[in-house]
Amino acid sequence: MNKRKVTLVAAATGVITGVAGLSLLAMPAGAGQPPSLPDVSAESLVQQVLTSKPGAFGGTVEVDNKLGLPAISQIPQLADGKHSARIWTDGNGKFRAALPNGQSEQTIVNDGKTTWSWNSQDNEVTKAEHKDEPKAEKPAQAESVDPATAAKQVVELTREFSEISVDGTARVANRAAYELVLTPKASEKTLIREVRIAVDSELKMPLRVAVLTNGTAEPAGTVGFSEINVGPQDPKLFEFTPPAQAKVTTPEAKESEQGRDRRPELGLEQALQGKDPQFFGTGWDTVVGARIPAEAMTQVPAEAQGLVDKFTKKVSGAWGSGQVFTTKVATILIADDGRVVAGAVPEQVLFDTIGHVK
Amino acid sequence: MITRQFGSEVRWMLRRPRTLIGLFGLILVPIIISFGIWTAGSDEGGGGPPGLGAILQGNGMVVPIFTLFLSLNLLLPLVASIWAADGLAGEAQHGTLRGLLVAPVSRVRLLFVKLFGLTAMSLFAVTLMAVVGIIAGTAFLGTDGMMTLSGTTLSFAEGLLRIGLFILLVTFQMVAIGAVALAVSSTTEHPLVVQAATMTTIIVFQVLGQFSSLDWLHPFLITTGFPGLIDVMRDPIPLGQIGDSTLLAGCYLLIGTGLAAMRLITKDS
Secondary structure (H helix, E strand, O other): OHHHHHHHHHHHHHHHHHHHHHHHHHOOOOOOOOOOOOOOOHHHHHHHHHHOOOOOEEEEEEEEEOOOOOOOOOOHHHOOEEEEEEEEEOOOOOEEEEEEEOOEEEEEEEOOOEEEEEEOOOOEEEEEEOOOOOOOOOOHHHHOOOHHHHHHHHHHHHHHHEEEEEEEEEEEOOEEEEEEEEEEOOOOOOOEEEEEEEEEOOOOOEEEEEEEEOOOOOOOEEEEEEEEEEOOOOHHHHOOOOOOOOEEEOHHHHHHHHHHOOOHHHHHHHHHHOOOOEEEOOHHHOEEEEEOOHHHHHOOOHHHHHHHHHHOEEEEEOOEEEEEEEOOOOEEEEEOOOEEEEEOOOHHHHHHHHHHOO | OHHHHHHHHHHHHHHOHHHHHHHHHHHHHHHHHHHHHHHHHHOOOOOOOOHHHHHOOOOHHHHHHHHHHHHOOOHHHHHHHHHHHHHHHHHHHOOHHHHHHHOOOOHHHHHHHHHHHHHHHHHHHHHHHHHHHHHHHHHHHOOOOEEOOOOOEEOHHHHHHHHHHHHHHHHHHHHHHHHHHHHHHOOOOOHHHHHHHHHHHHHHHHHHOOOHHHOOOHHHOHHHHOHHHHHHHOOOOOHHHHHHHHHHHHHHHHHHHHHHHHHHHHOOO
């Protein structure tokens, strides 16, 4: 009889353990106690970040995006929501990134001579040989998910225009880090309240970047390592052999292929980055301006126009009329005559600036 | 002693005609998939299926993984629920469970024998599907090793290792579902009730998983762990999601086994 009771208790314990385990799994991983680190001045930390040279590492990057961007077909990882990517680098320019997208995956490998880009969805490899420059740049897509590079750029561009402080410590990917905070100076007319960068206490390498906007407590966007192992990586990771069945193309061929079924956003993209973009202002409230050629404006098919209308708001003023597209961290104003201005600023700043676009 | 009981349990299960018919049905799946991909390939283009299906062409070693991954959503839970239903409810219906309960064997041992039968048969069924998948896949689609989702090509031996790992992971999910089904099975005399309850739960879980407004609920659903198992086909394998899915299934296994044990212990013979 007693034995029966014991077994009953054991079985009940099993059930309770299972339920407890389920709730434990469902709980988001806690940040844990912030580590205690020796004090460091903000100025020296910034210097160390800018001069640090991250060596070889591999890790998983989590991107938490609440920017309110529409999904872009080439970079599904940047659409709203949580995404993860795995990156490896040998510290000397060789690089590998694996960007999972649902059940498929995009892999980008830079083996020092060639950048390979593989997409499992269409079984296709894009092969870009580096011409003369011995150290090719990382592909933009891969760069956008590497918090270390992204943070360095932010610091470099904005340090003059920000109040810089060290606000305690944090634990990121199980490493102790300082929280470096860049707050735009009061004179900056920007949507951004502050940028928090978690800097590894040993390597001085940025581990996490969070962008906070005015009026919200939660970051609008976070890019950070959830797991990182520092040290030499398996050299095999930086090699790529196209699979036997895959179609291998070059970026040039791909571009001309895309040119045929030209998508409307290409015009805007080219206008913003291509032909002499004009910059107005400095620091956080820099505004980029450009003019879309008239023929590109008329090429927009009706259905794409409908999509554009869905995401934008019609506005008009002394400068003319157009459409404004707002996200939490940036605003884009497209005038009906093809002038475009964009920046991390409220729309009023864009209305004031657009008159200067040539 | 216990090994003899294990052996006789599996022999009993294999002797049921419906088990044999079920196994035969299972091996048809990889054959149909291989044949389908093969015929689709001969007329070139036309955009393949999404996800893993996109790399199946000319890549026969992926067929077993693709097959098991698809079957995990409905077919394999169904099979697990049938075996769990036969195990206790089926015996109760035939009146043979009474004999087992009054026999001088501990009821916990009886449960473990049933659980062992479920595990052995699940492993057998999953392995059978995988082996047929390898054969059909290589026969229809050919093979030069195994191409992963990351675009790397694994050797035949490495490919077999991945398939082996996937067999174990899928079997564990099946056993977890089966354990919960055994708990249901211990409460009723009607095997069909067990099957209906299990399958309804699995389908409802999958529907709930579609609503992003219920995302607080998703970590509790065993079906949430299924898609993450596809990480086996990435190179190198990220262990995070696979570990989470397996832990999730482990919790279900504990709950199912615990509830079934409590019910069996307190049951009047």
